[in-house]
Amino acid sequence: MEIAILPAGVWGTALAVPASAAGNRVRLWRRTPGWSAGWDRGHPALPGLRLPDAVAACDSPADAVSGADLVILSPASAGLRAVCRLVRPHLRPDAVIVTVTKSIEPETHLLVHQVVGEELPEHRERIVALSGPNFAHEVAAGLPTGAVAACPDLTLADQVQAALMTDRFRIYTNPDLVGVELAAALKNVIALGVGISDGLGMGDNARAALITRGLVEMARLGRAMGANPLTFAGLAGLGDLVLSCTGDSSRNRRAGLAIGRGQSAAEFLAETGLTVEGIPTTRAAWQLARRLGVRMPITEAIYQVLYEGLAPLTAMERLMARPRAHELEEVAEADLGPPKAR
Known part of the structure; x- marks a missing residue:
């Protein structure tokens, strides 16, 4: 061929x-x-x-x-x-x-x-x-x-x-072309957030929580756009998300680390000359979520850090102070949980 x-x-x-x-x-x-x-x-x-x-x-x-x-x-x-x-x-x-x-x-x-x-x-x-x-x-x-x-x-x-x-x-x-492409794009956003958390020194527990709850957000938006939520548990979703959030070769993670340590996104890009797809994708994902009425609090927090000047530490504190929620109800909304009884 x-x-x-x-x-x-x-x-x-x-x-x-x-x-x-x-x-x-x-x-x-x-x-x-x-x-x-x-x-x-x-x-x-x-x-x-x-x-x-x-x-x-x-x-x-x-x-x-x-x-x-x-x-x-x-x-x-x-x-x-x-x-x-x-x-x-x-x-x-x-x-x-x-x-x-x-x-x-x-x-x-x-x-x-x-x-x-x-x-x-x-x-x-x-x-x-x-x-x-x-x-x-x-x-x-x-x-x-x-x-x-x-x-x-x-x-x-x-x-x-x-x-x-x-x-x-x-x-x-x-x-599921829509699901695979959307998962591939959104994992960049969550990897930025995990990098920011690690740059702030928030620890392994916070990293695991952000990856897990980030995956739920990804599937929520995917469902609203007609994707199969199970795609987000596959290689393009969970697989790429874990790699980008934990691998030191991830550009999005590296950018997040720099931001968490006090550098601006613009300074990081100017210093490294790298293309970091998660930065423009964060804005697009946040705008999509607003248009479709999808709750994506982690994505919104990253957007506020990148585009509204919110301090990374304040963003993390606000995420932790959100109202109490039932995990399984939210997972069910994203169609990731067990089927409901009929």
Whole structure:
């Protein structure tokens, strides 16, 4: 199978490892003009990686995409529409579009597949989300990893599973595209909150509580948007949430740690130059929750810290001082509890 990956950033380059190991021919494209001439078959952020000869570097989107069976779009959310516009003229009519971006578009509140569907209307029904608890450097190193391919048309999800799965990169399928994409985006928000809590020195108990109650919030919003709440207990939900909240390679956790220790989000971004998807996603999620009438107190607290200047310690204190609640009633509202007697 012919697979194109655009752009070949850290995650896109890492995905070339299982894609080529599964027996495919892979073509990469980066935005840097003429980059292929000096390419060392790796990526500066993935030390020690040397991709096999089955992976080729291309200097134009047309060269990468033309004739590809699978086109993996791997930009940060801010560049998603631009990459779609670059590839659209060169796509095969039967190409499968695979998205790996984890965000909600801030201005429109659209999920990734909805953004791609607007930009690639001819392929609107051929979009598969690939998501899960996946740090790029571990995938590039061939360490065992689980992921989920989501599409309402399971035959397309099956194609992605068959094309990319190896004995080190195990892929499951799920028809719940909305749930998988929403879980992937919202876990970034909760990871920011957990990082803030850890930065404040609130301890392991607080971390566990935030992860657990954060998952309930994620499922609440998912239910309101038509997702299957059980998706949030899977790899794109609980799996990615745990990884992002506890793994030191998580950008969102690192940003939260800095904020909890007194640095502003703007200062952290300027100092590191990192893309932290959870920051704009927090605002989008909070606005979505308000519009849909969904209670998301943790998300609201993070929003207030990021966008209203609320002190992180005050945010934590307010969360702990909320009115008493019955855990199982709230879980039942998110459809995560046992079925009610009829």
